Amino acid sequence: MRTVGSVHINNELLRRSNMANTYHQIYLQTVFAVKYRKAVIDKSWRSQLQGVIGNLISEANCKTIIVNGVEDHVHCFVGLRPVVSVSELMKTVKAKSSKYINDHSLTSDRFEWQEGYGVFSYRQNDVDTIYQYIQNQEEHHKRQSFKEEYLELLKEFKVEYNEQYIFQDLI
Numbered sequence: 001m002r003t004v005g006s007v008h009i010n011n012e013l014l015r016r017s018n019m020a021n022t023y024h025q026i027y028l029q030t031v032f033a034v035k036y037r038k039a040v041i042d043k044s045w046r047s048q049l050q051g052v053i054g055n056l057i058s059e060a061n062c063k064t065i066i067v068n069g070v071e072d073h074v075h076c077f078v079g080l081r082p083v084v085s086v087s088e089l090m091k092t093v094k095a096k097s098s099k100y101i102n103d104h105s106l107t108s109d110r111f112e113w114q115e116g117y118g119v120f121s122y123r124q125n126d127v128d129t130i131y132q133y134i135q136n137q138e139e140h141h142k143r144q145s146f147k148e149e150y151l152e153l154l155k156e157f158k159v160e161y162n163e164q165y166i167f168q169d170l171i
């Protein structure tokens with residue numbers, strides 16, 4: 001794992017496949033938010049959290065391409081192995097990363113991720129573009145809110161959704 005700024009990359013896992021005679025290339029971007037979209041992922045420990053999330057993805061035998069985000073949400077770009085379900089990967093990543101935050105008292109209140117997540121698939125030709133997009137999250141969110149970004153992804157991928165289930169209101 002190497003760090004570029006606050007971004008964590010695992011190039012070795014990006015090149016490695018462990019299943020003989022099984023060839024795959026499944027690129028997914030996952031997006032998940034802090035409960036109530038609270039802006040509590042502080043810059044002082046954000047990079048540490050991204051490293052933890054990247055390691056959890058790698059421990060699930062998936063490829064951590066990049067993990068980055070801002071104070072209220074995280075993007076993960078992952079090379080998924082066919083034997084790993086997205087739902088189990090996300091359940092593990094969210095549960096163990098929130099446990100890490102709480103065990104290390106990184107927030108003043110109990111930390112929780114919002115229920116659910118977004119997941120979007122990409123082609124090999126999209127890898128560099130998506131990598132750059134995730135790498136530049138902080139700059140990107142100076143121009144667009146998380147809600148706008150998320151709704152744009154849902155529309156771009158033609159994902160049907162009910163607005164009442166997208167976000168829990170800010171408290």
